[in-house]
Amino acid sequence: MIKVAVFGANGRMGKVLCEASLSADYAQLSAALVRKSNALIGQQVGIFLGHRDTELIFTDESLLSCDVDVAIDFTLPEGMKVHLAHAVQQKVPMVIGTTGLSSDEMQILEEAAQHIPIVFSRNYSVGINLLENLVQVAAKTLSDDIDIEIFEAHHRHKIDAPSGTALMIGEAIAKAKGWEHADVAKFDRSHDDIEKSQQEIGYSVMRGGDIVGEHTAYFAAEGERLELTHKASSRMTFAKGAVRAAAWVKGKPNGLYTMQDVLDLR
Numbered sequence: 001m002i003k004v005a006v007f008g009a010n011g012r013m014g015k016v017l018c019e020a021s022l023s024a025d026y027a028q029l030s031a032a033l034v035r036k037s038n039a040l041i042g043q044q045v046g047i048f049l050g051h052r053d054t055e056l057i058f059t060d061e062s063l064l065s066c067d068v069d070v071a072i073d074f075t076l077p078e079g080m081k082v083h084l085a086h087a088v089q090q091k092v093p094m095v096i097g098t099t100g101l102s103s104d105e106m107q108i109l110e111e112a113a114q115h116i117p118i119v120f121s122r123n124y125s126v127g128i129n130l131l132e133n134l135v136q137v138a139a140k141t142l143s144d145d146i147d148i149e150i151f152e153a154h155h156r157h158k159i160d161a162p163s164g165t166a167l168m169i170g171e172a173i174a175k176a177k178g179w180e181h182a183d184v185a186k187f188d189r190s191h192d193d194i195e196k197s198q199q200e201i202g203y204s205v206m207r208g209g210d211i212v213g214e215h216t217a218y219f220a221a222e223g224e225r226l227e228l229t230h231k232a233s234s235r236m237t238f239a240k241g242a243v244r245a246a247a248w249v250k251g252k253p254n255g256l257y258t259m260q261d262v263l264d265l266r
């Protein structure tokens with residue numbers, strides 16, 4: 001049985017991560033952590049979740065009085081950095097799903113992985129991790145006369161854009177093509193006065209309503225077009241993947257892992 005702590009337990013993903021930890025027969029929710037200032041501290045997690053029969057109460061994010069094996073963080077970059085520091089201090093392995101990290105924040109993650117094992121993935125669904133491999137096959141096979149574009153759609157509350165997953169797909173394609181992603185990523189065409197280059201990965205973004213997460217990679221040639229699409233219809237998909245990653249990372253040597261490692265897809 002793996003003892004799980006969830007940071008940002010009051011968030012959209014935090015709530016579902018608590019549910020997933022309570023539901024998995026190989027996991028138990030041992031700590032539901034929120035910011036020090038949060039009025040939920042001392043209140044029952046079960047009442048917050050609506051129906052769950054658990055004695056657990058919300059505690060603050062210091063991880064200090066927690067008996068846990070792995071901590072999961074799906075928050076925002078500023079929060080993730082604080083949570084990571086607590087986890088390194090307490091020597092607690094982490095599963096991180098927070099997106100929108102800057103290159104400096106990625107470096108902080110890599111440094112922390114020298115002290116604890118960390119799984120970091122911008123998408124914990126099995127389907128997207130498979131898609132990451134499929135787009136590489138497409139990028140290598142459809143090598144000539146091809147335009148590559150990535151479209152993503154998410155709910156109106158999502159802040160970072162393009163999504164972490166869209167970037168993850170783009171980076172996988174760039175790697176398969178032998179391109180530097182930073183050189184070929186195209187986020188804005190509004191000021192262009194020439195035709196697009198074929199050494200380019202274009203991104204487009206939609207935000208609206210309650211869309212959980214949709215991603216399409218387009219490989220468009222003259223005469224044919226391949227579209228590879230993934231649609232997530234429930235946040236529970238990500239949460240189950242993260243709890244699975246938590247069970248996997250327990251006892252692993254220090255280092256930075258991905259969901260591809262957890263799923264043995266490399």
Ligand SMILES: NC(=O)C1=CN([C@@H]2O[C@H](COP(=O)(O)OP(=O)(O)OC[C@H]3O[C@@H](n4cnc5c(N)ncnc54)[C@H](OP(=O)(O)O)[C@@H]3O)[C@@H](O)[C@H]2O)C=CC1
Pocket residue numbers: 007008009010011012013014035038074075076077078079080082096097098099100121122123124125164238
């Ligand atoms: N990798 C994956 O598979 C997936 C990743 N995500 C990512 O998960 C993250 C969270 O998404 P979502 O649940 O929708 O977001 P929410 O806005 O619903 O929740 C954010 C949570 O982070 C906390 N938080 C924000 N800032 C800080 C801070 N500075 N210090 C401590 N805690 C903080 C919030 O606490 P408070 O309420 O106190 O502000 C809240 O608990 C996003 O980065 C999203 O992209 C989402 C789905 C899947």
Ligand SMILES: O=C(O)C1=N[C@H](C(=O)O)C[C@H](O)C1
Pocket residue numbers: 099100122123154158160162163164165166212213214
């Ligand atoms: O914020 C979200 O909701 C999601 N974020 C992740 C991302 O940025 O790719 C994963 C998922 O698509 C949902």
